[in-house]
Amino acid sequence: MDAVDVSDHYEVTTSEETPSLLSIVLDTNPRAWAALGNVLPLSKAIANILVFVNAHLAFSNSNQVAIIAAHVNRAVWLYPSPPTAKKPTDTSGDVQMQDASTSAPPGSANKFPQFAQIEAAVLASVRKLTDETTGEDLETTTTQLSGALTLALCHIHKASQQLSAAGTNLEDHTKSSAATNPMKGRILVISVSDSEPAQYIPTMNAVFAAAHSQIAIDTLSLSGDSTFLQQACFNTNGTFLAASNPQGLLTYLMFGLIADTEARQSLIPATHDKVDFRAACFCHGKVVDTGFICSICLSIFCEVPENTECLTCGTKLALGNYGAKPAVIPRKKKKKKKIVNGTVREDTGSGAGTPRA
Amino acid sequence: MSVSNMPALQLREYLERLPGTTFRKLYQQPSTAFAIFRRMLPHLAKTFVMRMLFMPAPMLLADLDIWVKPDAKKQKDQALFILQALHIVHISPPSREKPQEMQLTTNFKNSMRRALTGGGTHNSFGVPSTLVVPPEIDIPFLDRYARKKWEDILHFVVSSVGFKSAGEVSGPNKSVKELLIAGRLVERRPNGSIGITQTGFTFLLQEANAQVWTLLLLWLEAMETNKMAGLEAVDMLSFLFVLASMELGRAYDTNALTEQRRNMLPSLVDFGLIHVPHHKRSMFFPTRLATTLTSSGNSLRSISEGVAAATSAAFNGTSNSGGPPGHGPLKSSTELKGSVVVETNYRLYAYTSSTLQIAVLALFSKLNMRFPDMVAGRLTRASIRQAIQFGITADQIISYLAAHAHEQMHRTAALTNKPVLPPTVVDQIRLWQLENERMKTTGGFLFKDFEDQKEYLAVAQFAEEVGVLVWRNDKTGMFFASRHEQIRDLLRNRKKAE
Numbered sequence: 001m002d003a004v005d006v007s008d009h010y011e012v013t014t015s016e017e018t019p020s021l022l023s024i025v026l027d028t029n030p031r032a033w034a035a036l037g038n039v040l041p042l043s044k045a046i047a048n049i050l051v052f053v054n055a056h057l058a059f060s061n062s063n064q065v066a067i068i069a070a071h072v073n074r075a076v077w078l079y080p081s082p083p084t085a086k087k088p089t090d091t092s093g094d095v096q097m098q099d100a101s102t103s104a105p106p107g108s109a110n111k112f113p114q115f116a117q118i119e120a121a122v123l124a125s126v127r128k129l130t131d132e133t134t135g136e137d138l139e140t141t142t143t144q145l146s147g148a149l150t151l152a153l154c155h156i157h158k159a160s161q162q163l164s165a166a167g168t169n170l171e172d173h174t175k176s177s178a179a180t181n182p183m184k185g186r187i188l189v190i191s192v193s194d195s196e197p198a199q200y201i202p203t204m205n206a207v208f209a210a211a212h213s214q215i216a217i218d219t220l221s222l223s224g225d226s227t228f229l230q231q232a233c234f235n236t237n238g239t240f241l242a243a244s245n246p247q248g249l250l251t252y253l254m255f256g257l258i259a260d261t262e263a264r265q266s267l268i269p270a271t272h273d274k275v276d277f278r279a280a281c282f283c284h285g286k287v288v289d290t291g292f293i294c295s296i297c298l299s300i301f302c303e304v305p306e307n308t309e310c311l312t313c314g315t316k317l318a319l320g321n322y323g324a325k326p327a328v329i330p331r332k333k334k335k336k337k338k339i340v341n342g343t344v345r346e347d348t349g350s351g352a353g354t355p356r357a
Numbered sequence: 358m359s360v361s362n363m364p365a366l367q368l369r370e371y372l373e374r375l376p377g378t379t380f381r382k383l384y385q386q387p388s389t390a391f392a393i394f395r396r397m398l399p400h401l402a403k404t405f406v407m408r409m410l411f412m413p414a415p416m417l418l419a420d421l422d423i424w425v426k427p428d429a430k431k432q433k434d435q436a437l438f439i440l441q442a443l444h445i446v447h448i449s450p451p452s453r454e455k456p457q458e459m460q461l462t463t464n465f466k467n468s469m470r471r472a473l474t475g476g477g478t479h480n481s482f483g484v485p486s487t488l489v490v491p492p493e494i495d496i497p498f499l500d501r502y503a504r505k506k507w508e509d510i511l512h513f514v515v516s517s518v519g520f521k522s523a524g525e526v527s528g529p530n531k532s533v534k535e536l537l538i539a540g541r542l543v544e545r546r547p548n549g550s551i552g553i554t555q556t557g558f559t560f561l562l563q564e565a566n567a568q569v570w571t572l573l574l575l576w577l578e579a580m581e582t583n584k585m586a587g588l589e590a591v592d593m594l595s596f597l598f599v600l601a602s603m604e605l606g607r608a609y610d611t612n613a614l615t616e617q618r619r620n621m622l623p624s625l626v627d628f629g630l631i632h633v634p635h636h637k638r639s640m641f642f643p644t645r646l647a648t649t650l651t652s653s654g655n656s657l658r659s660i661s662e663g664v665a666a667a668t669s670a671a672f673n674g675t676s677n678s679g680g681p682p683g684h685g686p687l688k689s690s691t692e693l694k695g696s697v698v699v700e701t702n703y704r705l706y707a708y709t710s711s712t713l714q715i716a717v718l719a720l721f722s723k724l725n726m727r728f729p730d731m732v733a734g735r736l737t738r739a740s741i742r743q744a745i746q747f748g749i750t751a752d753q754i755i756s757y758l759a760a761h762a763h764e765q766m767h768r769t770a771a772l773t774n775k776p777v778l779p780p781t782v783v784d785q786i787r788l789w790q791l792e793n794e795r796m797k798t799t800g801g802f803l804f805k806d807f808e809d810q811k812e813y814l815a816v817a818q819f820a821e822e823v824g825v826l827v828w829r830n831d832k833t834g835m836f837f838a839s840r841h842e843q844i845r846d847l848l849r850n851r852k853k854a855e
Contacts, residue, residue, distance in 0.1 A: 111475040113604040263404040266429030
């Protein structure tokens with residue numbers, strides 16, 4: 001007879017799946033992939049990543065994916081395909097994203113049509129990217145990660161705005177954007193190279209922007225030492241995985257990184273036990289353990305800047321008595337108390353003992 | 358296995374009645390495995406499947422506990438329950454020598470892998486037609502076509518209440534009418550007219566996607582009872598899943614289908630799931646109704662939205678109004694929002710001009726104003742009681758309102774952290790219903806006469822965890838559960854362990 005009891009309120013909630021957008025940032029550093037070539041060639045890695053992408057899309061038909069290549073000197077869209085140059089650009093300067101479906105995809109009865117489209121688009125873009133890579137590009141050894149991260153963030157932001165913008169006026173929207181997130185964004189970085197210290201500031205800016213908009217950054221590090229990405233994952237509640245066997249890429253992806261932010265609420269995440277928290281200095285871009293910090297703007301320097309003026313905010317900094325050895329004052333030794341006649345009473349200094357009551 | 362003789366109106370109920378061998382046959386097709394994965398599983402279960410998909414060996418059941426946070430145990434158990442019920446996961450029986458292991462069933466695993474990686478020669482995602490597509494058949498055309506067909510069916514059900522809808526409606530095909538009567542959605546009254554039943558109301562107030570499935574399942578069951586067509590339910594079901602994974606706006610080859618499946622096409626045309634051009638019989642186009650069969654929720658979410666999507670497509674015919682769902686880059690759901698606003702003072706506003714939706718609203722509310730794009734009305738005691746006399750339940754009304762709530766309602770709800778519908782209205786609708794109805798019936802099984810209190814507690818506890826417990830009384834040692842398969846297994850295992 002519980003049904004008759006109406007004292008409790010019936011909560012009516014609409015259970016609708018929020019779409020989830022997965023942005024994959026693929027590090028396409030040619031040198032690093034060449035070094036990895038024996039265990040995991042790039043072509044095989046991309047095949048594995050495509051299966052992972054399909055798995056993500058299989059979750060729901062509203063799920064989306066974006067794939068960006070972080071190349072040595074630029075960030076390139078792999079999917080959705082970049083805008084064609086001949087298109088007139090908006091006055092606002094917005095980049096119109098073209099969906100790949102416009103180009104007629106090859107029809108096959110053995111493949112889900114959407115998967116076939118993405119595969120075709122990604123393979124074409126990667127081929128184009130490798131063709132356009134010149135010898136000069138190879139001079140640079142590190143990857144432009146921050147640019148790719150920023151692109152991914154912009155895309156997620158734009159996607160969630162488009163989802164929530166239906167028929168709402170502006171002030172409503174600004175109010176609601178903080179409260180409701182129409183879309184679960186997530187960035188997965190597949191990293192093969194070391195973190196470039198010169199990119200510390202832009203990378204961390206992107207990371208904090210992601211943390212602010214509750215976008216998790218996950219990292220799968222196949223090789224190299226990605227210091228900043230460890231911090232990125234830590235700051236955004238993402239997962240950092242270092243693959244000790246890169247040939248098992250698909251297993252790492254499917255097991256460790258398939259869970260989106262919703263599923264993670266009930267799953268225990270795979271974690272990396274230690275996080276490298278070192279920062280890079282603002283003056284030379286070196287990764288430092290200890291350094292100098294501007295007391296006004298918190299900029300980090302590896303050595304005292306010129307004229308003791310902060311390079312970022314220009315504040316004249318007083319160094320205090322830097323370099324002075326702190327005077328070490330030995331602690332006074334306490335006199336050892338002698339236990340006389342079994343009394344443990346402290347010596348109060350006064351000659352006469354406390355009178356007993 | 359099932360006790361109720363009512364036709365299963367939900368895909369889940371239907372699937373759960375099927376025996377394991379049927380599932381094995383179903384999962385031979387990648388598209389079916391893929392569709393069931395996408396449509397039937399809760400989020401956590403999907404994550405489990407994906408994690409286990411490429412595992413080479415069975416995993417220990419105990420390991421699953423390590424994956425999941427302790428406070429999410431209930432979700433985990435429910436996910437596992439569904440996975441087992443759909444024969445996706447196989448858990449080895451407990452024994453003394455070996456700890457319990459779980460793995461994906463072979464057919465499902467292979468097909469799912471195949472679906473994700475592509476390749477093979479299974480042709481289960483439909484063979485595209487190589488012929489030239491007639492230029493007049495584009496996505497807006499298909500949307501209009503599907504809407505017309507589906508609205509005819511809904512109008513037929515609604516108009517049997519007595520609300521004559523404006524505009525001339527030709528009505529659905531005779532076979533569809535027979536099907537609706539056979540499925541007891543409507544029934545023939547003694548005076549020869551057609552009247553709606555309670556099941557019919559349930560049908561009417563569902564979201565479009567569920568409606569399509571209801572009708573399709575009725576059809577499957579009808580086919581099973583009269584085998585004259587020589588169609589096999591398993592094959593039909595997997596063909597539906599094939600349809601669901603096809604691409605909107607693309608032509609598919611009829612000749613590549615088996616004889617059996619080709620026989621299904623005329624009925625599917627009647628339902629509006631596919632379109633076959635008159636002069637080109639060898640190709641067919643799946644409509645949005647078909648391609649969104651396996652998407653959960655927000656595709657063609659309700660009558661009004663489907664209509665809105667289709668009309669907007671009709672108005673700006675040339676502009677691309679929503680590409681194929683899922684491919685439409687980032688705006689798949691913008692045009693598919695609800696339209697009903699309910700205020701705490703029982704007033705109700707619906708931004709719609711569809712006669713169909715207005716007719717549905719008029720079933721349980723008193724509409725008093727009509728504007729070009731909106732109707733306004735009130736929920737009153739009389740209107741709700743009238744609805745209840747028709748056989749509509751309060752739960753159906755509430756879920757209809759919740760499913761069609763205007764986006765503004767969702768937004769305010771999210772901002773103030775309150776439920777979408779005003780609690781006072783929701784409670785009152787239920788109270789109005791309770792004035793007449795003081796009983797609620799649940800089909801199920803009574804468990805009693807346990808050997809001792811301890812056994813009773815353990816079994817009842819289990820039933821509660823898997824979410825099938827309806828009622829329990831600790832004093833008399835009895836409890837009532839809506840399902841018994843899992844409990845039976847548990848009892849059997851306990852017996853064995855003794």
